[in-house]
Amino acid sequence: MVGLSLGEKHFIQGGIAQDLRSDARKRLTYRPIYVETGVIPQANGSAAVKMGATEVIASVKAELGKPTSLHPDKGKVAIFVDCSPTAAPAFEGRGGEELSAELSTSLQQCLLGGKSGAGAGIDLSSLSVVEGKICWDLYIDCLVVSTDGNLLDALGAAIKAALSNTGIPRVQVAAGATGDEQPEVDISDEEFLQFDTSGVPVIITLTQVGKHYIVDATAEEESQMSSAISVSVNRHGRICGMTKRGGAGLDPSVILDMISVAKFVSEQLIIKLDSEISAAEAREEE
Amino acid sequence: MRGLQISLNQTQKIRFDRALEKIESLSSKSNSNATVTVADSIPVNFEDGVLKGHGTSERDGEVVATLCGVVERVNKLVYVRTLRARYKPETGDIIVGRVIEIAPKRWRLEINYSQDAVLMLSSMNLPDGVQRRWTAVDELNMRSIFEENDIVCAEVRGFQHDGSLHLQARSQKYGKLERGQLLTVPPYLVKRRKQHFLQLEKYGIDLVLGCNGFIWVGEHVEAMDNIVKDLVSKSEQQSSVTTLNEQKHHQSPLETRQNICRTANAVRVLSALGFNISIEVITQTVELSSSLNIDIHDMLGAEFYVLVAEAEAERRSLLTKKK
Numbered sequence: 003m004v005g006l007s008l009g010e011k012h013f014i015q016g017g018i019a020q021d022l023r024s025d026a027r028k029r030l031t032y033r034p035i036y037v038e039t040g041v042i043p044q045a046n047g048s049a050a051v052k053m054g055a056t057e058v059i060a061s062v063k064a065e066l067g068k069p070t071s072l073h074p075d076k077g078k079v080a081i082f083v084d085c086s087p088t089a090a091p092a093f094e095g096r097g098g099e100e101l102s103a104e105l106s107t108s109l110q111q112c113l114l115g116g117k118s119g120a121g122a123g124i125d126l127s128s129l130s131v132v133e134g135k136i137c138w139d140l141y142i143d144c145l146v147v148s149t150d151g152n153l154l155d156a157l158g159a160a161i162k163a164a165l166s167n168t169g170i171p172r173v174q175v176a177a178g179a180t181g182d183e184q185p186e187v188d189i190s191d192e193e194f195l196q197f198d199t200s201g202v203p204v205i206i207t208l209t210q211v212g213k214h215y216i217v218d219a220t221a222e223e224e225s226q227m228s229s230a231i232s233v234s235v236n237r238h239g240r241i242c243g244m245t246k247r248g249g250a251g252l253d254p255s256v257i258l259d260m261i262s263v264a265k266f267v268s269e270q271l272i273i274k275l276d277s278e279i280s281a282a283e284a285r286e287e288e
Numbered sequence: 289m290r291g292l293q294i295s296l297n298q299t300q301k302i303r304f305d306r307a308l309e310k311i312e313s314l315s316s317k318s319n320s321n322a323t324v325t326v327a328d329s330i331p332v333n334f335e336d337g338v339l340k341g342h343g344t345s346e347r348d349g350e351v352v353a354t355l356c357g358v359v360e361r362v363n364k365l366v367y368v369r370t371l372r373a374r375y376k377p378e379t380g381d382i383i384v385g386r387v388i389e390i391a392p393k394r395w396r397l398e399i400n401y402s403q404d405a406v407l408m409l410s411s412m413n414l415p416d417g418v419q420r421r422w423t424a425v426d427e428l429n430m431r432s433i434f435e436e437n438d439i440v441c442a443e444v445r446g447f448q449h450d451g452s453l454h455l456q457a458r459s460q461k462y463g464k465l466e467r468g469q470l471l472t473v474p475p476y477l478v479k480r481r482k483q484h485f486l487q488l489e490k491y492g493i494d495l496v497l498g499c500n501g502f503i504w505v506g507e508h509v510e511a512m513d514n515i516v517k518d519l520v521s522k523s524e525q526q527s528s529v530t531t532l533n534e535q536k537h538h539q540s541p542l543e544t545r546q547n548i549c550r551t552a553n554a555v556r557v558l559s560a561l562g563f564n565i566s567i568e569v570i571t572q573t574v575e576l577s578s579s580l581n582i583d584i585h586d587m588l589g590a591e592f593y594v595l596v597a598e599a600e601a602e603r604r605s606l607l608t609k610k611k
Contacts (some may be wrong), residue, residue, distance in 0.1 A: 010468075052293055
């Protein structure tokens, strides 16, 4: 990120205060979102999402595994983020590890709920094959190709799109397995079950600059932020997770106000994202 | 344009493709037989004695291209000019740069080139406009003129003997740019023209097209007032710091800001479509958007992209008809 002169900083802050940002967006308007699905044919599901100059790719791989003893009826999901050096020179070598770890944890908190599995946005019980013995493990890997602010929202949208593109192979369990035996499973190569993504939440990041909050901040606007809250909201308006970033403290009333703003913005974003995902899948079929 | 990614519906796609085809058919008449790729042999009349320039080399007695581009001939010189190249400064270019370092008696600017440009203290006018030599006291106050990360508009003075690039900012129209936004476009889209500054009186904005691909769109600032403002702000600096902050914290009025955003979005659309950026094209695009009453943010939507492509096709067909 190049530095900004004092004049540019005042221009950005003044624009946000007057509800007219550098590219003429209002404070609560997203940049145009472009979704492409099926970009990685070897994966079970994949999607590339472009929000302005921010570009991320998410891929989903499904493998059979053993469920944990705490939750024998649930599958497992692991989310990893990798910041590619093409995004910024600072990410070369191990420079991007800190940001990758932060994004991975935030995504896990927003989409998977707490350690006990409560409040997860992704329904893990649909991933179970044989209770206590076999379940599907989903490995969601994300790659940040280019960064211009608002990485968390773009990653959330990419994961949602990749999951809607995911086909889990149909599994035939051999009957008659009893006790501690591992049942025989036959993984079909042809039939796939589409993953149910109606419950997957979207992530809305609200960045506070001065006295106002903006949605979908560019990298320049993010450099001026005092604090940021990322809320994941699902289709029914329920909050599935939340993280706060930034050095400034926030008054609790401000946080509640930001959450209600996020819920309001999420309705339009979910509609927009769903239409973009279906347009992308229509394009893929052509 | 490379991989333009916007969602177009069916009719928009048809109109867009038709406009692009029209543009391509108009341009291909001129230079289609002069384009070469690597290892193509260049037809050359050997009796004249040919000078092999950039992008060519001799192989088996033939002149062969080493770059992909268009063959240009100037008297006996034959060279290959690439279409998309890194910015290459020439003397007299107007450029916009960002200060990255303050060194003894000079500022170092980043100008989207392979090396940083140098703006010598002696190539600048004194802030109070008096014609005298720069003294040691002035050298200590360099930071009060340009700080780190400031945006500066200057002219290329030339390359020195040691290979460094020097700039000069002796005229009133050069200097610090504030109250606006800087846009980055591919440098090959900004061709060298007679006019790189534009003052749109009715919108109240200033536009500076840097040949290095940095384009500044900002509020109109009177050149003379800058000097007076610097004097006033310097005297205020001694009295109190808070009033200085208030002065610097000037808020652009909403209407000027809307015009700045409209012009900036016009430049963004042109750069995404890969059309050459010049003052006429920018003013035409801005007028197109305001005449059709398109909301400023919708200028980055699919419909406006198609409109701009169609307008560009119209413009180029008019130009070829005039010829």
